[in-house]
Amino acid sequence: MRFVSRTSSDGVTEQLFTLSSAFGDVPGVLWTPDGVPGPRPLILLGHGGGQHKKAPGMAERARRFAAECGYAAVAVDAPAHGDRPREEDHDRVIAELRDRMRTGGEAAPVLAEFHALLAAQSVPEWRAVLDAVQELDRVGTGPVGYWGVSLGCALGIPFIAAEPRIRAAVLGLNGVDTSAGAAGQITVPLEFLVQWDDERVPRAASLALFDLFASAEKTLHANPGGHAEVPAHELDSALRFFTRHLGRRPGAPGAS
Amino acid sequence: MRFVSRTSSDGVTEQLFTLSSAFGDVPGVLWTPDGVPGPRPLILLGHGGGQHKKAPGMAERARRFAAECGYAAVAVDAPAHGDRPREEDHDRVIAELRDRMRTGGEAAPVLAEFHALLAAQSVPEWRAVLDAVQELDRVGTGPVGYWGVSLGCALGIPFIAAEPRIRAAVLGLNGVDTSAGAAGQITVPLEFLVQWDDERVPRAASLALFDLFASAEKTLHANPGGHAEVPAHELDSALRFFTRHLGRRPGAPGAS
Numbered sequence: 001m002r003f004v005s006r007t008s009s010d011g012v013t014e015q016l017f018t019l020s021s022a023f024g025d026v027p028g029v030l031w032t033p034d035g036v037p038g039p040r041p042l043i044l045l046g047h048g049g050g051q052h053k054k055a056p057g058m059a060e061r062a063r064r065f066a067a068e069c070g071y072a073a074v075a076v077d078a079p080a081h082g083d084r085p086r087e088e089d090h091d092r093v094i095a096e097l098r099d100r101m102r103t104g105g106e107a108a109p110v111l112a113e114f115h116a117l118l119a120a121q122s123v124p125e126w127r128a129v130l131d132a133v134q135e136l137d138r139v140g141t142g143p144v145g146y147w148g149v150s151l152g153c154a155l156g157i158p159f160i161a162a163e164p165r166i167r168a169a170v171l172g173l174n175g176v177d178t179s180a181g182a183a184g185q186i187t188v189p190l191e192f193l194v195q196w197d198d199e200r201v202p203r204a205a206s207l208a209l210f211d212l213f214a215s216a217e218k219t220l221h222a223n224p225g226g227h228a229e230v231p232a233h234e235l236d237s238a239l240r241f242f243t244r245h246l247g248r249r250p251g252a253p254g255a256s
Numbered sequence: 257m258r259f260v261s262r263t264s265s266d267g268v269t270e271q272l273f274t275l276s277s278a279f280g281d282v283p284g285v286l287w288t289p290d291g292v293p294g295p296r297p298l299i300l301l302g303h304g305g306g307q308h309k310k311a312p313g314m315a316e317r318a319r320r321f322a323a324e325c326g327y328a329a330v331a332v333d334a335p336a337h338g339d340r341p342r343e344e345d346h347d348r349v350i351a352e353l354r355d356r357m358r359t360g361g362e363a364a365p366v367l368a369e370f371h372a373l374l375a376a377q378s379v380p381e382w383r384a385v386l387d388a389v390q391e392l393d394r395v396g397t398g399p400v401g402y403w404g405v406s407l408g409c410a411l412g413i414p415f416i417a418a419e420p421r422i423r424a425a426v427l428g429l430n431g432v433d434t435s436a437g438a439a440g441q442i443t444v445p446l447e448f449l450v451q452w453d454d455e456r457v458p459r460a461a462s463l464a465l466f467d468l469f470a471s472a473e474k475t476l477h478a479n480p481g482g483h484a485e486v487p488a489h490e491l492d493s494a495l496r497f498f499t500r501h502l503g504r505r506p507g508a509p510g511a512s
Contacts, residue, residue, distance in 0.1 A: 196467075196476075207463075210478070211452075217487070220452075222466070222476035231473070233500065237493070244489065 001132040008034055012066040014059075019076075021128050023121045027083045028076035028129060029053050031062040032138045033252075036070065039140025041246035042133065044126060044166075045075040046148025046156050048173075052082030061147065061235060069243055070252030072139045076129055078155060079121040089117055108177040115154040115178045122155045123162055130165060143246040147238060149173040149193055150200075150227070161185040168245035170238045173198065173227060175205025176212065183212040190218040191241045193230055200227045257388040264290055268322040270315075275332075277384050279377045283339045284332035284385060285309050287318040288394045289508075292326065295396025297502040298389065300382060300422075301331040302404025302412050304429075308338030317403065317491060325499055326508030328395045332385055334411060335377040345373055364433040364461075371410040371434045378411045379418055386421060399502040403494060405429040405449055406456075406483070417441040424501035426494045429454065429483060431461025432468065439468040446471045447497045449486055450478040457483065 005016040011034050019026045032040075043065050047058050053075040062073035077083055080090040093114045100107045133139045146169040148156040153174035160166045161182035169186075172193025176183075190213055194206045210220045223231050261272040267290050275282045288296075299321050303314050309331040318329035333339055336346040349370045356363045389395045402425040404412040409430035416422045417438035425442075428449025432439075446469055450462045466476045479487050 194476075216480070218480060219487075219489075220450075220476070220478035222478070224472070224474060231475075233475075236496075240492075240496070 010063070010067065012063050014062075019125075019129055019132055021125050023079065023125065024085070026076050026125050026129065027053065028074060029059075029062070030133060030136075030139070031059075031066045031073045033066045033070055033072075036138075038072070038136070038138045039142040040070055040072055040138075041142045041145065041242070041248055042072045042074065042130075042139055043145045043147055043242065044130065045073055046146065046152030047075060047078060047081070048149060049151035050081070051151075053077045054082075061238075064235065064239060065242070068252060069239055070248045071242070071246070072133070074129060074133050076125065078151065079118045079125070090114075093117060108175075112178040115151070118151075119155050119158045123159045126155075126159045127163060130163070143167045145169060145242045145246050146171075147242075149230070154179050157186065158182040160188065168242060170241060172206075172221075173201060173230070174209065175201045176208040177205050179209055180212060183209060184214050187214050187216070189241075189245050190215045191238060192218060192220045193234060194220055194222040195227055195229060196222050196224045198227045266319070266323065268319050270318075275381075275385055275388055277381050279335065279381065280341070282332050282381050282385065283309065284330060285315075285318070286389060286392075286395075287315075287322045287329045289322045289326055289328075292394075294328070294392070294394045295398040296326055296328055296394075297398045297401065297498070297504055298328045298330065298386075298395055299401045299403055299498065300386065301329055302402065302408030303331060303334060303337070304405060305407035306337070307407075309333045310338075317494075320491065320495060321498070324508060325495055326504045327498070327502070328389070330385060330389050332381065334407065335374045335381075346370075349373060364431075368434040371407070374407075375411050375414045379415045382411075382415045383419060386419070399423045401425060401498045401502050402427075403498075405486070410435050413442065414438040416444065424498060426497060428462075428477075429457060429486070430465065431457045432464040433461050435465055436468060439465060440470050443470050443472070445473040445497075445501050446475070447494060448474060448476045449490060450476060451483055451485060452478050452480045454483045 001017055001019050003015050003017045007014050013032050013034055015030045017028050045058055058075050065071040065073045080086045097110045100110055134141050144165045146156050146160055146166050150173040153171040157179045160169055168189045170191045192210050257273055257275050259271050259273045263270050269288050269290055271286045273284050301314055303311055314331050321327040321329045336342045353366045356366055390397050400421045402412050402416055402422050406429040409427040413435045416425055424445045426447045448466050
């Protein structure tokens with residue numbers, strides 16, 4: 001793990017890093033509250049399709065987790081996203097996906113293939129990132145949560161199913177068509193976001209995915225509007241959800 | 257409005273009262289935080305079928321609204337519930353409902369008839385209760401919310417549709433079969449609770465009711481489990497929802 005830059009503002013330090021992996025270099029960002037030693041809870045943030053580790057929504061969430069909850073947060077560019085190269089396989093599937101969307105063909109099976117292709121890389125990458133950041137003094141081996149919607153949900157599901165260190169997750173904006181496999185192996189508390197008028201994910205596919213999770217505690221939050229219109233109060237809710245399951249907040253960043 | 261008793265514990269005063277109405281005496285309870293003058297936000301609490309104004313869940317919710325949010329809360333016995341007499345019409349419909357449930361007949365139309373019968377009384381009664389408590393110095397004309405699930409939802413929907421003083425509501429555990437009429441006239445922010453394995457309300461009927469509300473801000477919260485198994489964290493969520501829409505909390509009861 002190689003840190004390449006470090007900036008600090010509003011009480012939160014942001015560090016860009018590169019992690020070497022079997023699939024090449026993985027570029028990432030780590031956010032931590034200034035001046036408070038670890039260990040602390042950690043949130044892994046999975047970005048949406050076509051986005052990247054520092055998309056505005058990602059940085060906003062990460063900064064709130066650090067400043068308001070006292071957490072560390074980390075994001076990486078998913079395979080074929082952000083600063084990472086696309087492989088031939090990625091290009092082929094993306095071209096097929098665009099073609100089906102243009103011609104009104106059935107996109108779900110191709111999207112599922114794309115997600116499976118990316119997940120084969122991203123699951124071991126996330127585990128390597130988690131290993132590396134937990135070795136840092138300012139992160140340590142505190143409880144870990146995962147936040148990811150849309151692509152971040154599709155890649156999060158097989159990761160959470162495979163990774164016992166994840167203790168709670170906020171997922172959503174994704175349907176059963178592309179994520180059925182590992183969902184039934186997930187048992188940690190979940191908050192699952194559905195956009196009631198999602199133009200990309202059929203409502204029934206969202207509800208069917210929620211149904212599959214084996215978690216005893218899972219709450220579906222549905223709000224009106226399209227795929228990109230999750231209301232701001234859901235981020236407040238996510239902060240409280242993680243506080244309930246991972247701890248720390250009253251008087252965060254440092255407080256008990 | 258005649259107060260018949262007054263007790264105080266843990267910073268919350270509880271007063272039993274009787275309000276005279278066109279349908280006879282309506283027995284109720286008012287909870288207010290001790291020693292803080294009004295006006296303050298007010299929550300009207302509608303109880304479930306077969307319950308009453310002081311059922312344990314009702315009192316717990318009311319005390320938390322008073323102690324944690326600085327609100328007043330009021331509950332009354334719904335028609336044919338608690339200390340109120342049953343009319344002949346009530347007995348007839350209840351007998352028919354029990355008969356259909358025993359024989360596996362279709363209960364929904366009879367339940368809808370029962371709810372309509374009760375709502376014809378409870379809507380004007382709730383308005384009279386609201387008029388009366390808003391005249392009290394320790395309540396006053398602050399913003400008003402409504403909390404009611406199951407029967408409390410079925411009777412709340414026509415009331416909220418008819419009463420412009422209601423500014424936000426938590427509803428749920430009820431389906432479109434018995435509440436379709438007025439739902440489309442409701443435009444205030446809503447939090448709507450669904451039990452994913454509700455043995456009394458079909459899931460599709462719950463989702464269809466949520467769909468009908470005309471509110472720009474409405475959030476469906478679905479949790480696993482049966483009709484009576486709403487998880488405790490949903491009351492925390494309701495407190496935050498009302499705080500967001502009706503105000504007061506940081507440093508409640510009295511604080512700005």
